Amino acid sequence: MAHGHKSNEKVVFVGDSRVKKGAGVQVPPDYTSYPGKSEAFIPNFLLKEWMVGCVVLVGFLVWTIAEPAPLGYPADPTNASFIPMPDWYFLFLYQFLKYPYVSQEYIVLGTMGIPAVLFGGLLLAPFLDTGKERRFYRRPIASSLMFLSLIAVVYLTVISWDHYTHQLEITNTIPEHHVREEKAREAAEKGQEPPSTVKKPAAAVAIVDAKDPAMDIIKQAQCIGCHAADLKGQGSFPALTGVGDKYSKEELVDIVTNGKSGGMPEFGTKLSADEIDQLATWLAKQKAPAK
Template sequence: MAHGHDSNEKVVYVGDSRVRKRDPMLPRDYSAYPGKSEAFIPNFLLKEWMVGAVVLVGVLVLVMQEPAPLGYPADPLNTSFIPMPDWYFLFMYQLLKYPYVSGNDFKIFLGSLAIPGLAFGGLMLAPFLDTGKERRFYRRPIAASLMILSLLAVVHLTVVSWTHYQKELTDKNIIPEHIKRHQEMEEAKKAGGGGETGGAKKPAAGAQIVAQDDPGYAIYQKATCLNCHAADLKGKSGMPALRGIGDKYDKNQILDIIKNGKSPGMPPVYDANIKAGLSAADIDTLANWLAQQKKQ
């Protein structure tokens, strides 16, 4: 405490020496680090979360505007169905098709767990492994190269998977179930049916199975036709019924469909039936029996 105006007088401060002087709450100066101007936590991270929230809301709006495509109820006996994941998993779906990640248990483990685990684990550990101060990507060649390579790989696998799927549909003359179901609903609306197909096309009114004691009926029970048209000829999983098929096609036309298929959605099944144990004479008998299926 000063008692006069003498500049040499000893000054004694009165107060609790245990109270420490605190630094003002000012943001840290990052001007010494090129490309970085603020603290990562919480300043930069909060901005990233806000941008992520806006993007998420935008995605949700797009999802609500377009209803999800729906096919028919799952049918394990429908051999014409081609399973496909959502678009954001197409790259993983394509990866699992390659021979070095499929075939035995080790390869399946490698493709389904090991490789994805390394990729996503590396992405999670990147902030801890790459601790350099530089933030400009062209001055971080290793990290930037790995990220660009990963992005190119994902895009390539996605495009290849989708292209192969389209080729399969064309080669097998298949219409995707959600498109076929939508077309059937539109046709039902135009016909005054209310727009619901019930999963399978119903047979014509009054159509029944004809000549069940014919040898062709026993051959039908062994044929691959059961996979799509059911044992009672009513059809399943959106496939057409065969009851009353004789009113549309004669024996020769049915044989032609068996051998060459019919658009849309009917692939050739002649070779498949031969492999299933039927002979050419059996298929001829089967075609003759199907031609007898007419309305009564």
């Protein structure tokens, strides 16, 4: 294909395509400077490449079928117990920033100083290592620096993963995507649909009597800090709209005064009994409109 001599073609090439026939002095193309058994890229070499590519692709597909891509539970900004973990190829940097002298007051050194020197050195390697020698064992400085960095990166990655698994152990946590997968598997064994992890938007319940002075107490006592400015709740904090359907006035007085397990603090010391009474009366009125 590449070397045919069809007379009906407008431009005839010889050997390397950049050298046109009769174009004056024929400069030897770069590949002839490496004598040996060279091979035409198209079609000979490309065909072999594609065959290897097919094998790689099939292997890759098998992998993706055997190991589904992980997915945890929907992001919940109020989840304080989640152990953050970057993708594995950032782990070495993540771990590096945990050491003294590159964190806390030295953080500039950790985020800018040392990475800038290392990545800058890598970026500008050809201008730092300007010798003609190409064999790595004849370039001791460049090679040993690279070997050192490689060992450091591998070490930091392994240590970081170690820390993570250790943290999982002491906090007795199973990563979310494993929990989720396990639950889906159990459901599938029972022949059920996997449990839905997608939150359904709560039916909107309007605030009843929003002009009541109790609304000022709500703002002053910082209820809205957790229950959101529109009182519709956020994350694991429940909505206050419609709370009158769940609790009576007496129960609400108790919850506001003494708090409730699961995050609700006690306000008995911060608010007067009068204010709590006023608040609970108003909260008890927060009911969904009758249908």
